[in-house]
Amino acid sequence: MADLTRELIQARIERALAAFDVDVETLTPESGLEDADIDSLDIVELSQILEDDYKIDIKPQDFQGSTTYGDALDVVFRRAGV
């Protein structure tokens, strides 16, 4: 597996979000998760995708307290150690 980078992870997340019908074109770090139509089920699936594809040990509860897309990305980067 290629070395994990923030860019690689973010690209995978945005590919997943696009499949969840989230408008990733307009997504910014300041976007609210709710405003972007990212719900708790999306977070569960996203966590499983990151675990499956990159072996990142991350659980939906890790995102508790994340209100923006940037918050959520920070959680993932921290758990991935990048």
Add this chain to the structure above:
Amino acid sequence: MGIVLLCPGQGQVPRDLGDLVLASGDDLAAAYADKLGADAHLDPLKDFARAQAALVAVGIGRGRRALELLQTPSVRGEYGEVLAIAGHSLGEITALALGGALDATDAVRLAADRGRAFEDFHSPDWDAAGMLAISGPTVQDEIAALLAEYGGELANDNAPDQVVVSATHEQIAALTTEARERSLRAVRLETTGPGHSSYMASIVAPVRAAVEGAPFHAATIPVYSGLTAAPFIDLPGEVSGILANQVRWRETLLELATLEPTHFLDVGPGGAMARLARKTVPDVPTVTLDDLESA
């Protein structure tokens, strides 16, 4: 004009389940405590018996309130009579109680017995298996081929765009990868085991015995079975049989739609039943208990 009530199963467990049990009605809370202990409401998720009894007690409490409201002239004027009731999986016990086929307190006890069977007759096979929700606009066209190729059993046919599969962990990993390759969504579920599949064969007989021991009456409102997608005929056979068979929820909703309801009521808690109904029968609007309260 009329309304159909939909009762959820274990898909959405409220965090304040214990408090909701106590608020579900004196008789329900008493039946719960009588069967499981006075402290059981403090930690209703401690075991399957508590959890299943709690969910049924809460569902019946909410459903009874809905039926009460539907007797008042203003609410009845807006929503009409209750045409039928259906429940998803465990929610069938809630539905049978609301339909008058089972006393509410007996329903809570039966749910506890059902939950206990999951512990007493736990099969080691369950530990190597689980459930996977697969969704997407083409899932109904693709699921048969996916299961033929990678294994697993269709456990819930929930909506035109959502099914749930029971399978071994290895099969789930392969199905997940392939589903995502096909632009389908795949989410592993946290469950008590590979439900509604042949893995559950060991609990059918004990649950059937529990159902046979429960005093049933003729239903006053038609109650639909997820096993047959038709009104219940053989209560012990159907309530126990669905444990090892697919929940035909999409087909059940389509059958209920032939009654020409003007609304579906998601008894709740949670909004899962409303979401599945909107996807399957988009022409019929969904309402919640809160909508009835404010009518």
